[in-house]
Amino acid sequence: GAVVSQHPSWVICKSGTSVKIECRSLDFQATTMFWYRQFPKQSLMLMATSNEGSKATYEQGVEKDKFLINHASLTLSTLTVTSAHPEDSSFYICSARSMQGPPGELFFGEGSRLTVL
């Protein structure tokens, strides 16, 4: 099946720093990728839809200036958490849809666990 790779898996940073998370589709091209956040014992919450070559579409309540998304190529999307604070600590997961798969099937990256001290 399609493979989506996410890096880094774990990151610990000091409050106020910025953290970049990469999401790559390894064996297919993804014009659209999705970024989710999951707090403990909570469901995945869609943060934004990343579109190759254009601006991301953010969900209501998600600050676009804080969570910068760049989708520069058909295989790479990045999420930068700017000026991170402890409340940003969470599990961030990206996903992409392969045109070969059934409608609605998303392939997820392994996730990035962010801890802000």
Place this chain on the structure above:
Amino acid sequence: RKEVEQDPGPFNVPEGATVAFNCTYSNSASQSFFWYRQDCRKEPKLLMSVYSSGNEDGRFTAQLNRASQYISLLIRDSKLSDSATYLCVVNKGYSTLTFGKGTMLLVSP
């Protein structure tokens, strides 16, 4: 009413048991439905799609009831490896998936 609701569990069952999960959704315009499985601290993975006529994949059976707006997942002959959180997922449009909080299943020896 939440868009997608599931009983969080946990459901504790012995090996070999049959267990069923239900999930309700609020948007009657929802188009397609899925069950994903998420292991602890891992990413979700598609378990199976849910078709209107119901469908089966080995020990797993999924059913959809559009009139009552719920879907179900039945697991027969539970294995230890089935222990995970099962996410009910509803698709309202192109790739716009809404996830439930998940139902935790614990299968014990």
